[in-house]
Amino acid sequence: MKLTILTVVVGVLLLVVIFELLRRRQLREKYAVLWIVVGIGVIPLSLFPRGLDVVAKLIGVASGASLVLFLGILLLLLICTHLSWEVSRLEEETRTLAEEVALIRTRLAELDSRELSHDER
Amino acid sequence: MTSDKRVLIIIPAFNEAESIGKVIAEVHAELPTVDVLVVDDGSIDDTSAAARVAGAIVTTLPYNLGVGGARRLGYLYALRHDYDVAVQLDADGQHDPRNVSALVSALDSADLVIGARFAGEGDYRARGPRWWAMSLLSFVLSKLARTRLTDTTSGFRACGRPLIEGYARWLPVEYLGDTIDTTVWAARNGYTVRQVPVAMRARMAGTPSASPIKATMYLLRAMITLLLALVRK
Numbered sequence: 449m450k451l452t453i454l455t456v457v458v459g460v461l462l463l464v465v466i467f468e469l470l471r472r473r474q475l476r477e478k479y480a481v482l483w484i485v486v487g488i489g490v491i492p493l494s495l496f497p498r499g500l501d502v503v504a505k506l507i508g509v510a511s512g513a514s515l516v517l518f519l520g521i522l523l524l525l526l527i528c529t530h531l532s533w534e535v536s537r538l539e540e541e542t543r544t545l546a547e548e549v550a551l552i553r554t555r556l557a558e559l560d561s562r563e564l565s566h567d568e569r
Numbered sequence: 570m571t572s573d574k575r576v577l578i579i580i581p582a583f584n585e586a587e588s589i590g591k592v593i594a595e596v597h598a599e600l601p602t603v604d605v606l607v608v609d610d611g612s613i614d615d616t617s618a619a620a621r622v623a624g625a626i627v628t629t630l631p632y633n634l635g636v637g638g639a640r641r642l643g644y645l646y647a648l649r650h651d652y653d654v655a656v657q658l659d660a661d662g663q664h665d666p667r668n669v670s671a672l673v674s675a676l677d678s679a680d681l682v683i684g685a686r687f688a689g690e691g692d693y694r695a696r697g698p699r700w701w702a703m704s705l706l707s708f709v710l711s712k713l714a715r716t717r718l719t720d721t722t723s724g725f726r727a728c729g730r731p732l733i734e735g736y737a738r739w740l741p742v743e744y745l746g747d748t749i750d751t752t753v754w755a756a757r758n759g760y761t762v763r764q765v766p767v768a769m770r771a772r773m774a775g776t777p778s779a780s781p782i783k784a785t786m787y788l789l790r791a792m793i794t795l796l797l798a799l800v801r802k
Contacts, residue, residue: 543742546631547642550608551649554628 455494579643582660593623637747641740680760684725684767
């Protein structure tokens with residue numbers, strides 16, 4: 449019973465944190481949806497920890513707990529991969545911006561010096 | 570220069586205030602009609618100012634991207650300002666501007682020309698893992714480009730319009746990627762690659778890395794870069 453309380457509290461807390469981050473516009477929807485789905489999935493499981501035993505048996509996993517661990521690690525791996533991909537993309541985007549900034553600075557310096565020499569005349 | 574082609578010399582520079590002025594002066598003395606672009610890769614010293622004083626066009630990146638990043642910006646500049654030929658040169662004075670015209674004229678029969686250090690001229694030598702890496706790269710890239718390439722990691726190279734367009738869009742920021750990847754890319758896309766022997770001089774400033782651990786890391790990184798370049802889409 450104690451364990452159920454712990455797991456339910458953790459699940460609800462997760463949902464609250466995500467909702468709060470969304471409310472403060474700190475989290476883009478695409479990530480929020482993912483975590484809300486995870487949170488909603490975790491709460492019934494915390495109430496009925498034996499609920500997955502049937503599914504586990506069906507695919508040859510000894511117990512529901514092992515199945516949850518397996519799926520959990522798989523999900524985390526996928527999210528990590530996705531974040532690495534996202535960071536690479538962001539780096540490429542900032543790189544492009546840096547290039548544009550450099551070119552604009554050069555052009556600006558060129559125009560400034562042209563104006564200067566024009567004034568002297 | 571014999572033709573009426575517009576040539577841009579791209580010099581990526583990161584904290585090279587000491588040598589950049591001399592390099593630019595030398596280029597101007599040797600090739601008075603050629604434009605020089607210094608890409609200041611987020612230096613914290615006076616590289617930009619020194620280059621401007623020496624008469625180069627300077628473009629300054631807001632933060633350090635690495636030599637590949639600086640080079641891609643150089644190609645982007647060449648593309649936007651309609652240059653016909655882009656020549657890469659190092660800021661440390663290793664590359665002799667007297668070889669530039671040989672590189673540019675070799676472009677008549679090739680799309681990418683690499684100034685090679687081991688092709689007979691000069692006395693540059695490498696040993697140990699670094700040498701193994703270079704031999705392996707030479708072997709694979711020579712096969713790929715169907716020509717003898719002896720110095721695939723040389724940053725002294727020239728290319729024409731089609732490759733300027735390609736490199737402005739796509740040039741890896743990673744160390745070694747900017748030399749190996751770009752050569753593989755050119756060869757795989759059907760461009761002609763050629764090499765021209767050049768003499769390599771001692772650097773005006775800074776010291777080359779030569780520790781055995783670094784050389785081994787270099788070998789590993791070269792192999793990874795090469796493998797990735799070969800399987801890339």
